[in-house]
Each structure stands twice: as C-alpha cells, then as structure tokens.
Amino acid sequence: MLSIKNLHVSVGDKPILKGINLEIKAGEIHAIMGPNGSGKSTLSHILSGKAGYTVTEGSVTYQGKDLLEMAPEIRAREGVFLAFQYPVEIPGVSNIYLLKAALNSIRKHHGQSEVDAMDFLTLVKGKVRLLEMDEKFLYRAVNEGFSGGEKKRNEILQMAILEPKLCILDETDSGLDIDALKIVSEGVNSLRSSERSFVMVTHYQRLLDYIKPDFVHVLAKGQIVKSGGAELALELEEKGYSWLEDNQAAA
Amino acid sequence: MAAIIASRYAVEYPNITKELCGQTVSWLQQQRTEAVAKFAEQGFPTLHDEDWRYTNVSAIEKKLFTSALKIPTSQIDRNWLKSYQLKDAWSVVLIDGHFSSELSELGGLPEKVFVKSMANALETHPELLENYVNKAVNDNEHGFIAFNTAWFTDGLFVHVGAKQCLAKPIQVLHIVTQQDVLIATRTVIVLEQMAEAKIIETFVGMDGAYLSSTVSEVFVGQNADLTLYKTQFESEKAYHFSGSYVKQEQDARFTHHNYAFGGLLARSDIHTDLGQASECELNGLYLGIKRQHIDSHTRINHLKPHGISRELYKGVLDDRAKGVFQARVIVAEDAQKTDSQMNNRNLLLSSDAEADSKPQLEIYADDVKCGHGVTVGQLDDKSIFYLQSRCVDEETARNILTFAFANEMVDKIKIKELHDIVLEQVLSRFPQEGVNKEWL
Ligand SMILES: Nc1ncnc2c1ncn2[C@@H]1O[C@H](COP(=O)(O)OP(=O)(O)O)[C@@H](O)[C@H]1O
Numbered sequence: 145m146l147s148i149k150n151l152h153v154s155v156g157d158k159p160i161l162k163g164i165n166l167e168i169k170a171g172e173i174h175a176i177m178g179p180n181g182s183g184k185s186t187l188s189h190i191l192s193g194k195a196g197y198t199v200t201e202g203s204v205t206y207q208g209k210d211l212l213e214m215a216p217e218i219r220a221r222e223g224v225f226l227a228f229q230y231p232v233e234i235p236g237v238s239n240i241y242l243l244k245a246a247l248n249s250i251r252k253h254h255g256q257s258e259v260d261a262m263d264f265l266t267l268v269k270g271k272v273r274l275l276e277m278d279e280k281f282l283y284r285a286v287n288e289g290f291s292g293g294e295k296k297r298n299e300i301l302q303m304a305i306l307e308p309k310l311c312i313l314d315e316t317d318s319g320l321d322i323d324a325l326k327i328v329s330e331g332v333n334s335l336r337s338s339e340r341s342f343v344m345v346t347h348y349q350r351l352l353d354y355i356k357p358d359f360v361h362v363l364a365k366g367q368i369v370k371s372g373g374a375e376l377a378l379e380l381e382e383k384g385y386s387w388l389e390d391n392q393a394a395a
Numbered sequence: 396m397a398a399i400i401a402s403r404y405a406v407e408y409p410n411i412t413k414e415l416c417g418q419t420v421s422w423l424q425q426q427r428t429e430a431v432a433k434f435a436e437q438g439f440p441t442l443h444d445e446d447w448r449y450t451n452v453s454a455i456e457k458k459l460f461t462s463a464l465k466i467p468t469s470q471i472d473r474n475w476l477k478s479y480q481l482k483d484a485w486s487v488v489l490i491d492g493h494f495s496s497e498l499s500e501l502g503g504l505p506e507k508v509f510v511k512s513m514a515n516a517l518e519t520h521p522e523l524l525e526n527y528v529n530k531a532v533n534d535n536e537h538g539f540i541a542f543n544t545a546w547f548t549d550g551l552f553v554h555v556g557a558k559q560c561l562a563k564p565i566q567v568l569h570i571v572t573q574q575d576v577l578i579a580t581r582t583v584i585v586l587e588q589m590a591e592a593k594i595i596e597t598f599v600g601m602d603g604a605y606l607s608s609t610v611s612e613v614f615v616g617q618n619a620d621l622t623l624y625k626t627q628f629e630s631e632k633a634y635h636f637s638g639s640y641v642k643q644e645q646d647a648r649f650t651h652h653n654y655a656f657g658g659l660l661a662r663s664d665i666h667t668d669l670g671q672a673s674e675c676e677l678n679g680l681y682l683g684i685k686r687q688h689i690d691s692h693t694r695i696n697h698l699k700p701h702g703i704s705r706e707l708y709k710g711v712l713d714d715r716a717k718g719v720f721q722a723r724v725i726v727a728e729d730a731q732k733t734d735s736q737m738n739n740r741n742l743l744l745s746s747d748a749e750a751d752s753k754p755q756l757e758i759y760a761d762d763v764k765c766g767h768g769v770t771v772g773q774l775d776d777k778s779i780f781y782l783q784s785r786c787v788d789e790e791t792a793r794n795i796l797t798f799a800f801a802n803e804m805v806d807k808i809k810i811k812e813l814h815d816i817v818l819e820q821v822l823s824r825f826p827q828e829g830v831n832k833e834w835l
Pocket residue numbers: 155158160178179180181182183184185186187196
C-alpha cells in the first residue's frame with residue numbers, strides 16, 4: 145500500500161528526516177515511536193501533503209502512484225487520512241458541514257453521486273454513537289472550544305465516516321484520559337480490515353495496549369533506528385529511548 | 396454678506412427650499428435656516444477632522460449632485476423590490492427620498508403605534524416631533540448632520556407607545572432609482588417605556604453614482620428594547636452617509652446590526668448614550684471589493700453606572716478595498732461598574748486591500764471592566780491545510796473559510812427572511828465555488 149524509500153526531508157536548510165525506509169502492506173498496523181523532536185509529525189505531514197517541507201531525496205509510493213506529486217486533497221480523496229496531533233479550530237464551519245463536504249468530495253472523485261441526506265445522517269449518527277459523543281457536536285463549529293480529548297475523538301469520528309485506506313494517527317493518545325483512550329481505541333479497532341492500514345505515531349506504549357501493532361519502528365533524529373514486533377514497544381517502555389539514540393550516535 | 400462659502404451645495408440651496416417638507420412648521424424652518432448657515436460656513440468634513448481622517452469625502456463637493464425633489468414617475472420594478480422587501484413586515488418605501496404610499500405596507504398597525512413618512516408626520520404631529528428632531532444629535536457633530544437638517548425631503552417617524560410589543564418588524568427601504576441625485580432623509584424612532592420593536596433600515600440603489608444620506612435619531616425609553624438592523628446594499632458607484640444617534644434611558648436595551656456591503660464610499664456612524672444599567676450591543680460586518688471604501692464609526696457613551704456594552708465588527712476586504720473602523724468607548728466619571736468589550740477583526744484577501752482600525756477607550760471612572768481587541772490578518776494556512784486534508788481543494792477551502800468568517804455576523808440575524816437576504820448578498824460578493832448554503 146505504502147512504500148517509503150530513502151526519504152530525506154528538510155525545513156529550510158535544516159534536515160529533519162534523514163533516509164526513512166518503510167514498507168506498509170494492506171491490513172497492517174505500524175507503530176512509529178520515538179522521542180519528542182525525532183521527526184514523527186514531520187513524517188505524518190509529508191505523507192498528507194502539508195506545505196513548508198522540502199523532499200531532498202527519496203520517494204513515497206502509495207497504491208502504485210507517486211504520493212508526493214499529489215495535492216493534499218487528492219491524497220485525502222484517494223484514501224490517506226491524517227488524524228492531527230493538534231486538530232485545527234475552524235470557527236463558522238460546522239462539523240457536519242465539513243463531513244458532508246469531505247464525503248461528497250470523495251464520492252465525486254470516484255465518479256459517484258452526492259450522498260443522500262437521510263443516508264448521510266444515519267451514517268453520521270451511528271458513528272457518533274460508536275464514539276460515545278453527543279450529537280450536538282455535529283452542529284458545533286469544527287473543534288472550536290473542544291477540549292483536547294474531544295478534538296481527538298472528533299478526528300476519529302471523521303476517520304470513521306470517511307473510511308480511508310491509509311490512516312495516520314499522530315499522537316492520538318495524548319490528551320486522552322483512560323476512558324476516552326478505550327473508546328477511541330475501540331473506534332479504531334472497529335475500522336481494522338484487511339484493506340486498511342494504520343500508521344500509529346506515539347511516544348508512549350499506552351495506546352498500543354489497546355491497538356496491537358504488527359510492527360514497531362523507532363524513529364530517532366530523523367532515522368528509523370530499530371524495527372521489530374509488538375514486543376519492541378514494551379522494551380522501549382522499560383528502557384526508554386536513550387539506549388537507541390546512543391547506539392545511533394556511536395554508529 | 397461676504398462670508399466664504401465652503402460648499403457649492405449651499406449656493407444651490409435657495410432654489411430648493413420651497414420644495415422641502417415641513418413648510419408650515421416654524422421650528423423646523425428655523426432649524427433649517429440655522430443648519431444651512433452652519434453648513435455654508437463649514438461644508439462637508441475634511442481629513443483634518445479627527446473623526447474623518449481616514450475618509451476623504453471631497454468627491455461629493457466635486458460631483459455636485461442635484462436634489463431629487465419629486466418621486467420619479469417611472470414605474471419601479473416590483474420583482475426587483477421584492478428581493479429586498481420583507482413579506483412579513485410593515486414597510487415604508489422611500490423612492491429617491493420620497494414616501495411611496497403605493498409601495499408601502501402599513502395595514503394593521505396596533506393603536507398605540509404609528510409609522511409614518513416624515514413629511515406626513517410633520518403635518519399631523521409637528522409638536523410631538525419637535526421633541527425629537529435634532530435632539531439626539533445636532534448640527535455641530537459634523538457637516539453631514541447640518542446638511543441633512545437643511546436638505547431632508549422626507550423620511551420616517553416611528554412612535555411605539557409604552558408597553559407595546561410589535562409582532563412584526565418594521566422595514567424602511569431607501570431606494571434610489573436616479574443617477575447623479577442627492578438624497579437626504581431624516582428618521583425619528585421613539586420607543587416609550589417597556590416597548591419592544593425590531594426595525595430594519597435597508598438601502599438599495601440601481602446603478603450609477605448618487606449621494607444617499609440619512610440621519611436617524613433614536614430614543615429608547617426606560618426598560619424598552621430596540622433591535623435596529625441596517626442593511627446597506629447601495630450601488631457600487633454610490634456615496635452613502637448615514638448615522639444613527641441613540642439615546643437610551645435607564646435599563647433600555649439597544650442592539651444594532653450593521654451590514655455595510657455597498658457603495659463606492661460608504662460611511663456609517665452609530666452613536667449611543669447609555670443611561671443607568673442600560674445595555675447596548677453593536678455588531679457589524681463590512682465587505683469591500685474592487686475600490687470600495689467602507690467606514691464604520693461608532694461611539695458608545697457610558698454616562699451612568701452599571702451599563703453594559705458589547706461591540707464586534709468584522710471586515711472582509713478584497714482587491715483594493717479599504718475598511719475603516721473607528722470606535723470610541725467613553726466611560727464618564729459617574730459611570731462606575733461599566734462593563735464594556737469592543738472587538739474588531741479584519742480579513743484581508745488581497746495584498747492591496749487595507750484595514751485601518753482605531754479603537755479608543757476614554758475612561759474617567761475607576762471601577763470599570765473595559766477591554767478591546769483588534770486583529771488584521773489573512774486566511775490561516777493551518778486551517779486551509781486542515782480542510783485540504785479533509786478532501787476539500789484549496790480554492791474551496793479559501794471560499795469556505797472566507798464565508799465562515801463573515802457568516803458569524805450573518806447568523807446573528809434572528810429574522811429568517813432578512814437573514815436569507817443578507818446571506819445572498821454576502822455570497823454574491825465573494826467567490827462561492829464549493830460553498831454549499833443548503834448545508835449551512
Ligand atoms: N516548520 C518547522 N521549522 C523548523 N523546524 C521544524 C519545523 N517543523 C519541525 N521542525 C523541527 O523538526 C524536528 C522534528 O519535529 P517533529 O516532526 O514535530 O517531531 P515529533 O513529532 O517527533 O515530536 C524538531 O527538531 C522540530 O523542531
């Protein structure tokens with residue numbers, strides 16, 4: 145589904161990602177862990193098309209196409225979804241408006257007609273219930289005045305409705321209390337399928353107790369310094385990141 | 396007399412005096428004589444006047460518009476009018492500054508409420524009007540006031556008796572059909588104690604240049620509640636000057652919504668004097684495109700204790716448009732416990748657009764809560780990217796965000812018909828590709 149080869153990314157003159165290699169197949173869950181500042185959000189942003197970064201080397205292929213060539217909205221319509229670490233507040237645009245605009249853009253992109261108003265409401269309300277949210281949230285402005293936890297839940301709500309193929313979750317667990325974490329994890333787990341892949345960015349092991357990854361990669365100073373199975377996350381929990389960063393410095 | 400005459404309009408004035416309303420009303424005749432003398436001396440305001448330093452009105456003197464002394468004989472397109480006239484409202488239609496009984500709709504007004512054209516009211520209630528004309532504002536304020544006092548041809552008089560609560564809004568439509576004319580009208584609105592009303596002042600013009608000016612004097616009695624809407628959709632070459640000057644008695648509430656979308660050069664003044672524990676809310680939205688210059692000038696005068704004022708003006712400026720926001724809050728020494736908040740937010744859509752914002756607080760009392768804030772900025776890149784990551788293309792994202800910025804102010808309109816008219820006007824002024832109003 146996604147193939148990242150020798151990816152180098154800079155902001156201005158400053159190199160941030162320094163040769164990332166990553167292969168993600170359909171149905172897999174990959175966790176990307178690493179200390180603050182290691183480049184996790186930069187990787188998420190590069191995949192979703194945020195401006196302000198320069199790819200100096202390497203390639204990213206998504207479903208056989210050059211992902212880096214696509215505008216952000218085309219990536220989104222093709223099934224790439226980023227759940228933001230810091231979701232943006234959009235006063236004046238209701239949640240339901242955005243959901244409808246997004247869903248119809250995807251349908252149009254695939255040559256389908258606009259979603260029927262009743263079907264849409266049924267779909268949305270079902271997902272609202274799944275995430276144990278209040279329906280009133282649908283009519284509030286996107287993320288405006290939401291608590292940290294509510295914003296994260298709202299991201300997962302959008303994901304559940306848009307049914308992307310590649311879901312990138314950037315620190316979705318931060319700011320969530322344990323109950324909210326369970327609900328969000330259940331939401332994510334309900335979306336797991338053999339067609340859908342997940343990239344879970346986090347620097348805690350916590351989330352991975354609820355959503356079990358197939359692979360864990362450790363990002364440090366812009367490089368993947370170690371990859372392994374779910375057990376690697378536990379090891380990191382115990383030992384922290386410093387032993388890996390030290391390894392890298394020695395290498 | 397060798398006095399210097401500051402305005403060519405003053406030279407023309409003797410030719411029209413006989414045609415103006417209120418010929419038999421002596422107090423008015425005297426006011427007009429004084430006003431024209433004052434105006435002849437001062438003329439229109441200049442950039443040297445502090446309150447006019449951002450707005451150059453010299454073009455009006457150069458153009459020399461001529462007074463529209465009669466209602467035009469040509470038929471007005473009723474369908475066109477319908478797109479501005481509310482169905483579920485009492486309405487007063489002024490065509491080129493003259494009342495049209497044919498187009499107005501005043502059936503079924505309650506007994507203690509009258510809504511009349513100013514010309515008619517001067518005939519039927521001259522003594523009553525004497526209490527109000529030039530009492531909420533006076534000719535010293537600036538040249539347009541003296542000009543208006545001398546030149547007004549007609550207007551509106553609304554008097555709502557004590558405890559009367561109007562079931563429908565009243566709309567006054569200022570329609571301009573001719574080019575190169577000057578229109579001056581005077582409005583007096585009185586709400587006696589505990590009365591409640593919603594009044595809409597709509598300004599529309601057909602194509603072409605003209606000068607449209609109105610002075611509204613507004614008296615909100617004790618514990619009365621007035622909501623005044625101003626929807627200004629003048630033609631794109633028009634010069635528009637209007638002011639509402641308000642006096643609020645104790646516990647009176649005054650809410651003003653100012654939608655300033657039209658005119659080449661448009662200025663509105665909203666001044667209010669608050670009595671004890673009275674409240675005012677001033678909302679505004681100005682939209683400028685092309686070379687429009689839109690100026691909003693507000694003054695909130697807290698004269699007595701426990702007053703509350705809230706002000707929020709937003710501006711969206713594209714192309715080479717310029718928005719001016721000059722707002723003063725004055726808290727008198729006696730006005731302890733005043734609670735005042737003023738905000739102005741501007742969205743610039745082009746690098747040639749400009750917003751001049753000048754909030755001023757003058758506080759003479761010591762126990763008050765007053766704040767103000769101003770922002771001038773562009774659309775936020777983070778918000779655009781967020782929408783793009785949700786499948787919305789960049790152009791649509793910009794349109795949605797622009798619209799959303801303005802829509803906060805449109806959403807404040809609680810009269811459905813009016814809301815929809817204003818919404819259409821907003822949408823017609825900016826690219827709306829991808830903005831789906833059915834979903835709003
Ligand atoms: N726009 C930017 N300008 C300058 N430096 C940046 C920018 N974005 C990220 N960085 C830097 O890149 C590094 C990686 O940041 P980020 O990807 O946010 O890390 P993480 O998400 O792992 O905490 C940090 O040192 C950060 O300061």
